[in-house]
Amino acid sequence: MEQLKKGIQDCIEQDKVQRENFIGLQLEKSDIHFLQPQTFEGCEHVREIKFFSSNITNILEGSFKNLKNLEEFLIGYSTVDNIEDKAFMNMFNLKKLLFYVTKVKRFPKGAFVDMHALTEVNFQNNDLEEIEEGAFDNSPNLVQLLIYENKLRSLPKDIFRKLALLKTINISENSIEDLDEGTFKGLTNLKTLLLQNNLLTTLPPQLFNGLKTLTDLNLQHNAIKDLTRGIFAHLNSLETIDLSKNQLKELDNIFEGPTKLYQINLSGNQLSSIPDGVFSGTSLSYLDLASNQIEKISPGAFKGLHQLKEISLESNNLTEIVATSFDDLKQLYSLNLSKNKLRALPMVVAGVH
DSSP, X not given: OHHHHHHHHHHHHHHTOOGGGXXXXXXXXXXXXXXXXXXXXXXXXXXXXXXXXXXXXXXXXXXXXTOTTXXXXXXXXXXXXXXXXXXXXXXXXXXXEEEESSBOSOOOTTTTTTOTTOOEEEEESSOOOOOOTTTTTTOTTOOEEEOOSSOOOOOOTTTTTTOTTOOEEEOOSSOOOOOOTTTTTTOTTOOEEEOOSSOOOOOOTTTXXXXXXXXXXXXXXXXOOOOOTTTTTTOTTOOEEEOOSSOOOOOOSTTOSOTTOOEEEOTTSOOOOOOTTTTTTSOOOEEEOOSSOOOEEOTTTTTTOTTOOXXXXXXXXXXXXXXXXXXXXXXXXXXXXXXXXXXXXXXXXXXXX
């Protein structure tokens, strides 16, 4: 600890800065036995602390309580053996908390209780296994919550209940198997929801109700077998949805409601047909149906999709295409039919690139 304090003092003297102008501290490749309040004595003006490629044995209770102006705390590509209860106490002005590629299986109960000003949390690739109920209840100003590339198997039921300002949630690349119906209730400002690369097999019918500002939804690479009709009906602002690499076998008018939806990815599922009118009412421009088991395109499959520009039907089992299937697609300029079983193309299709 004394060596760390001396290093800070040396930096101040070498750079010839006044204590009150010393606002940022970055440490790389450091071996730190423990952090405690005395570690940062005289650093009350510091606004940013960043540790990279460092080894921290223990973060003691109240380690940062004297850093009244601290706004950003980051630990990256490091190891942290232990974080004591109340290690982050009195961090009232902290806005950004970032731990990435740093092994932390769980944070202590009440770790974030004093972080009232927090706007961004980034816990990426930390082997995090658990988040406690109410972990962020005292951080109502959170706008961005990124907890991806971890080992979460579930989420507490009301983990987001007091985070009405959230705009981005990224809980992708975990091992989440199911979500409670009220998980996202009250998130009236949410724009981006990333749930890809988990183990979801089904979604509660009311899961997305109330997310009126959501524009981007990613459910790629789960194990979803079916979706309830109308599950996206309340997503009035939805523009893109990725359902690729799941196990969907049929589409039961699941796209009713989101009239602004312009991009849908359904590649890598087990679809054998496309119901007539399943995409009606959307603003679809880009549609990916590659790597399914579709055998035939019926005349009503793309009816009314006047804005559709690109379709991929690559790697299906198509043997026949009815010429009138594309009559409404006046803006279509890209149609991928490679790796199918077609012997001939209707004249209207042959002219499309």
